[in-house]
Each structure stands twice: as structure tokens, then as C-alpha cells.
Amino acid sequence: MGNVPGFSQQITGFSGIGLKLQGLAVAYGARTILRDLSLDVPAGRTTCLLGPSGIGKSTLLRRVAGLIDGPGTIVASDGRPIAGRVALMGQGDGLLPWLSALDNVLLGARLRGQAADRGRGRAMLARVGLADAAASRPDTLSGGMRQRVALARTLMEDQPLVLMDEPFSAVDALTRLKLQDLAAEMLADRTVLMVTHDPWEAIRISHAITVMTGDPAIISRTLHPAGDTPRAIDSDAARDLWRNLMAALGDVA
Amino acid sequence: MTRLLTGIVTAFVLLGLWQGYVWLSGIEPFLLPGPIAVAETLVARHELILKHLGTTALEIVLGLLIGTLLGVSAAILIHAIPAARRIGLPLLVVSQAIPVFALAPLLVLWLGYGLWSKVAMAVLIIFFPVATAFLDGLRRTEPGMLDLASIMTATLSPFRRTVALMVHVRIPAALPALASGLRVATGVAPIGAVVGEWVGSSAGLGYLMLHANGRMQIDLLFAALFVLALFSVLLWLSVDALLRKALPWQPDSFAR
Numbered sequence: 001m002g003n004v005p006g007f008s009q010q011i012t013g014f015s016g017i018g019l020k021l022q023g024l025a026v027a028y029g030a031r032t033i034l035r036d037l038s039l040d041v042p043a044g045r046t047t048c049l050l051g052p053s054g055i056g057k058s059t060l061l062r063r064v065a066g067l068i069d070g071p072g073t074i075v076a077s078d079g080r081p082i083a084g085r086v087a088l089m090g091q092g093d094g095l096l097p098w099l100s101a102l103d104n105v106l107l108g109a110r111l112r113g114q115a116a117d118r119g120r121g122r123a124m125l126a127r128v129g130l131a132d133a134a135a136s137r138p139d140t141l142s143g144g145m146r147q148r149v150a151l152a153r154t155l156m157e158d159q160p161l162v163l164m165d166e167p168f169s170a171v172d173a174l175t176r177l178k179l180q181d182l183a184a185e186m187l188a189d190r191t192v193l194m195v196t197h198d199p200w201e202a203i204r205i206s207h208a209i210t211v212m213t214g215d216p217a218i219i220s221r222t223l224h225p226a227g228d229t230p231r232a233i234d235s236d237a238a239r240d241l242w243r244n245l246m247a248a249l250g251d252v253a
Numbered sequence: 254m255t256r257l258l259t260g261i262v263t264a265f266v267l268l269g270l271w272q273g274y275v276w277l278s279g280i281e282p283f284l285l286p287g288p289i290a291v292a293e294t295l296v297a298r299h300e301l302i303l304k305h306l307g308t309t310a311l312e313i314v315l316g317l318l319i320g321t322l323l324g325v326s327a328a329i330l331i332h333a334i335p336a337a338r339r340i341g342l343p344l345l346v347v348s349q350a351i352p353v354f355a356l357a358p359l360l361v362l363w364l365g366y367g368l369w370s371k372v373a374m375a376v377l378i379i380f381f382p383v384a385t386a387f388l389d390g391l392r393r394t395e396p397g398m399l400d401l402a403s404i405m406t407a408t409l410s411p412f413r414r415t416v417a418l419m420v421h422v423r424i425p426a427a428l429p430a431l432a433s434g435l436r437v438a439t440g441v442a443p444i445g446a447v448v449g450e451w452v453g454s455s456a457g458l459g460y461l462m463l464h465a466n467g468r469m470q471i472d473l474l475f476a477a478l479f480v481l482a483l484f485s486v487l488l489w490l491s492v493d494a495l496l497r498k499a500l501p502w503q504p505d506s507f508a509r
Contacts, residue, residue: 083407084407090397098425111405112409
């Protein structure tokens with residue numbers, strides 16, 4: 001199948017779908033959050049949206065997810081609609097407290113009235129290291145474990161496009177590092193658009209880092225760090241990248 | 254164990270004060286009988302009292318079941334259907350603004366002296382706390398859960414999507430709120446039934462109390478009142494325990 005015009009090789013070079021966002025605008029009442037925002041999201045790669053809190057990163061993610069409407073276009077590299085091909089992992093774990101970990105992982109099938117593949121659900125839990133917690137209710141799990149269940153649920157959906165909104169911001173530093181490694185490993189080859197306010201998180205797991213600044217927000221620059229993810233953060237290259245990101249964040253602020 | 258002991262001691266102290274007042278003041282027993290006299294009547298007339306309790310209990314339980322069913326249905330309809338919201342939301346408030354006591358004579362006129370006018374009273378009293386609490390719960394569903402569920406159901410038709418979110422996310426998430434409404438409803442349900450019995454009936458503890466009052470059998474009135482209160486408390490405790498068991502994920506703690 002032919003590529004949609006306007007997508008560079010970089011966008012379509014990997015498996016999965018790339019996205020081309022053009023002229024997106026979102027306003028809440030009189031307050032303009034996003035105005036004429038355009039961005040290419042490369043296929044099969046992890047792109048981080050980095051910016052200070054309240055800049056509109058989550059709004060952009062919700063717009064891409066189709067949770068809010070507004071002017072502008074979002075086109076997939078294969079030209080087909082995006083709805084139904086998205087998995088979301090939000091700031092909270094979003095686990096339903098009355099369901100077991102396994103049933104939470106299988107939530108998508110339950111909602112769509114499909115037969116749940118319990119074997120695959122268990123395998124997903126095992127991959128995030130929670131094989132023994134399948135029957136546990138979320139309130140009996142730690143924050144890090146709940147976030148891992150949420151990751152397993154995201155993977156269970158098996159969608160080409162994964163949207164993540166500061167998924168690891170609520171856990172401690174060490175757990176965050178482990179979860180980043182796990183996510184980088186398990187989401188490899190998928191198109192991931194991830195919102196974060198943590199430059200180190202962006203450096204560790206993304207192939208492209210898009211910095212958002214200003215009000216209304218603009219894309220101030222996009223960096224393409226070299227090498228595989230998850231990246232070590234104690235190298236000189238990582239430190240240079242960090243300095244560049246902090247400079248970019250400070251450009252307009 | 255200490256809690257039970259505290260309760261028993263408190264009850265005996267209060268009963269002792271009551272009995273002491275009756276002895277010391279020499280008040281006429283047709284004005285205020287002592288707890289011992291009430292207990293004697295309770296034992297002597299227990300068959301009569303239990304017979305009337307059966308009627309009242311049936312009214313209360315039927316009222317609870319029907320009122321809960323109506324309240325839950327109303328909350329879901331008002332939440333899900335915009336037209337139902339415009340009509341139902343004001344009606345819901347009005348249903349509570351009209352004093353049920355004022356409606357009691359009408360209900361007896363329309364539904365007769367039997368069971369159903371009292372059940373209708375109880376239903377009217379129960380409906381509002383159940384409907385409002387459940388509706389509040391349905392509206393307060395955590396946005397993160399809804400976002401997630403919306404994206405997972407993006408390929409369903411709008412109708413199936415609304416139903417899926419309602420059945421699998423909103424309703425279970427609102428059950429703790431419904432439980433709060435049910436606790437209030439269980440507490441007030443006996444009022445509806447007894448008021449109905451006062452207005453016009455030939456059976457039930459309310460009828461028995463009114464009848465005893467008219468014949469200056471205040472000890473019987475107190476005995477019936479005691480049984481009614483005991484039944485109400487036991488009913489509330491059972492419903493509370495049942496709800497707790499049904500919602501194990503719900504956080505539950507008191508101030509230390």
C-alpha cells in the first residue's frame with residue numbers, strides 16, 4: 001500500500017503508523033491552550049513531548065486520542081482513521097478498583113463485549129513481573145505494581161499507537177527507572193507519543209524529544225538523540241542532551 | 254467486646270435513670286410507665302406485638318425494595334438520557350419538596366387502608382436519597398477511567414459505547430455512593446410505613462401504638478415503640494453489613 005503524500009521516510013521507516021499533526025488548536029472557553037500546532041510523530045519510535053506543567057502537553061495528547069475536538073488535522077501514515085488503533089496510559093493507573101489485576105488487564109475486551117483471552121492476559125502480567133498478582137485487587141498492590149498492571153493493560157490492547165501521559169510520575173525514582181526500562185523494552189517498534197515534564201525520562205526512553213514552550217504552546221525544537229533505548233543517563237552524551245533540553249525549555253520561559 | 258459492654262452499660266444506666274424518675278416522681282403509669290412495666294407488657298403481649306411487627310416489617314422491606322429499584326432506575330435514566338434529565342431532575346427535587354406526611358391521607362384514600370398505601374409512603378421516602386446519591390455517584394466517575402474506557406470502545410457504535418461505559422465503569426464506580434443512599438433510606442424507611450399506619454390502617458406497629466395511645470395503654474405503646482426501634486436498628490445493621498461485604502474495595506476507616 002502506498003504512502004500518504006507528505007510523510008517523510010523517517011515517519012514511515014519503521015513498522016506501525018506515523019502521525020502528521022497539522023494546525024491543531026484547542027481552547028477552553030476564552031483560554032487558548034494550543035494554536036496552529038504541527039508535529040510529525042515517526043512510526044515505530046518513541047517520541048517524548050517535553051515541557052513545563054500546564055503548557056498543554058496533556059491537552060495535545062487528548063486531542064490526538066480523539067477525547068477532545070478542535071480545528072486541525074491528524075493523519076496516519078497509512079491514511080486510515082486513528083480511532084480504534086490507540087492505547088492510552090494516563091497519569092493515574094486508571095485501574096478499576098472492583099476488578100482483579102487480570103480483569104483490569106482484560107478490560108478492553110470486557111468493554112467491547114469480546115471474549116477475553118485470559119491466557120494472554122496472564123502472559124502480559126507475567127511480562128511485567130506480576131504473574132502472582134493476577135487475582136489481587138488494585139488496593140492490595142503498591143503504586144509501582146499498579147502502574148505495571150496499567151502497562152500490561154496498555155500492551156494487552158496491542159495497538160500500533162500508544163499514548164502515554166506522564167505514566168510514571170506517581171512512583172518513586174527507582175521504580176520509575178525500572179518502569180521506563182520495562183516500557184522501552186515492551187513498546188519497542190510501536191509508535192509511542194509520551195508526555196513528560198522530566199528531561200531525564202525523555203532522554204532515557206525516546207528517539208525524538210519535542211520541546212513545547214510558550215503560551216499558547218509552540219513546538220520550540222525537536223531533538224533526535226542517538227543510540228538505543230533505554231539510554232544510560234550517566235554518559236557525556238546524555239549530559240550534553242540534558243543541557244540542550246534545559247536550554248530549549250528556557251528559550252521562551 | 255468492650256464496645257458491646259459499653260453499649261450494655263449505657264443502656265442500663267439510661268433505663269435506670271428512667272425507672273428512678275418514675276419511682277421518685279410517682280408519675281401516673283398512664284402518663285409514663287417505667288421500663289420494668291414496659292418489659293412486663295412486652296412479654297405479656299408479645300404475640301400481639303409480633304403480629305403487628307410482621308405487617309410493618311413487610312411494608313418496610315417492600316418499600317425498600319421497590320423504592321431502591323425506582324431510585325436506581327431513575328438515576329440511570331436521568332444520567333443517560335438528556336430528555337429524561339430535563340424532566341426528571343426537577344421532578345426529583347419536587348418529589349422531596351412535597352412533605353410525605355401531607356400526602357399520607359391521599360395515599361390512603363387512593364390505595365386503601367391495606368398494605369400498599371404504607372408501601373407507597375415508604376417508597377416515596379426512600380426514592381429520593383437513593384436516586385440522588387446514585388445519580389451523584391454516576392456523575393462523579395473518575396475522568397481517567399472514562400478516558401481510558403472511551404478509547405478502548407472507540408470502534409463501538411455510540412449507543413453500545415454509552416451502554417458499555419455505563420455497565421462496566423459508571424455503575425460499579427457509583428455503587429459506594431448508592432450504598433450511602435441505601436443507608437440513609439434504610440434509616441428513614443420505617444418513618445414512611447409508620448406514618449402511613451397512623452393515617453389509616455387496621456394493622457402494623459403504628460396502628461398498634463395509636464390504638465394503645467387512645468386507650469391510655471402507654472406501656473403497650475412503649476413496648477411497640479421498643480420493638481419498632483429494635484427492628485429498625487437490626488435492619489440498618491444488616492443492610493450496612495451486607496453493603497460492606499458487597500463493596501470490599503471501598504476504603505473504610507474512622508478517625509483514630
